[in-house]
Amino acid sequence: MEDLELPKAAIFDLDGTLLDSVDLHALAWQEAMVKFGHDVTFEQVRSQIGKGGDKLIPVFLSEQQQNEHGRDLEEWRGNWFKSTYLPLVRPFSAVPKLLQRVRETGLRIAVASSAKKDELKKYLNIAAISGLVDVATSSEDVDESKPAPDIFEVVLKKLDIEGAEAVAIGDTPYDAIAARKAGIPTIGVLCGGFTEHSLREAGCVEVYPGPSTLYARFDDTALAK
Template sequence: MGLPTDLRAVLLDIDGTLVDSNDAHAGAWQKALLEFGHDVSKSAIRDWIGKGGDRLLPELTGIAEASKEGRAISARRKELFRDHYLPKLRMFPRADELVVRMFDQGLLLAAATSATRSEVLALLKIAGVDDLIHVETTADDVSSSKPAPDVVNAALEMLRVPPERAVFIGDTPYDVEAGLRAGVPVIAVESGGWSGRDLKGAIEVYRDVEDLHERWDESFFGTGRMPAPRPRHGRMPRGAVPY
């Protein structure tokens, strides 16, 4: 068997999926918040990584990202991440090989992430796949970050692919919810720190992208079958995807 005949595109999360960067994001947020007098533990922040600052800041501190303080904290976090964390980041093993495999099979590829555009471009270079991604949709392109489906919907629109002909690969419950709310089946990886139990709703769960690459023939990609279409929802029912 080969690729599902109806499959046209793969949407990819980056942080925690292709690049080992979730802890770095949590560290940058923690330091930025502390500089502004907000002492939040890294472990508490870590649970919200995968959402954008528009959600993380108010949910952790009650500060709106669009407020004067929120903008200052977000700008400082961006500086800290760029200057102190980004240069040390590495891709997950065989992440580049998996993306090359998809590209070589003629699939359209999109990055769909809650990170900022400048961070996405840098992270794709770290993963060694910046020249293989057809489009990028980021927090800068939408009004609401994950778990809202906006970045997924934007990627589909840019690729001109309907949701039933795409699959989304991510590492957090917020990726799963965003994909399902857009009507796109989700393959999850545990490399971002979440377990399979936390990733309910995904059609498949793998240890990491290397595991998916090695088990390609027995995976969704090798079976030749698309999953049954799911109805699109305004929001997943509580309990369907853990928060």
């Protein structure tokens, strides 16, 4: 049996995958919901983190409510997150080491995030990976956020490769669903808080505790075979 060719690119999610930020995003969204009159719990919001605002807000607001104040709610959430929670965001351990290892293998590195463009630059700096990323996309590059495949499709176009030539790394079922729609296999990580069962059910081909384990076991992963 012939060995499969190595992938040409690794496409990383940011929040919950490389950055310990999921709870902070959930807090900001939950507080925004309450401020605008919606009785939504932290747990309810947290289960939706990984989606962009275009997918998250309709889970909790009716169409009429979205028309009335959906945009104001999302804007308030963004400003509140940046002023209150962004300074608290930290990377998971071994993130720069993992990306450096990916580069040494010969793969290109992309970031496929639902973050806003101004947040994205700050995230890359927080994770200390700005100089390691070849291509990055934000929510402003696409019409729909995950679990729609738009973000991954934009990355593939920028890299000029097919989905089967890449591997995605994400922490939510929404990452895996979006990547699968774009033809990309996904490695799941548990550090974002979703269960291994939910990640595998969404299509993850491998699941690891987090970036440090992915780095330590790199030669056994889909990134190296």
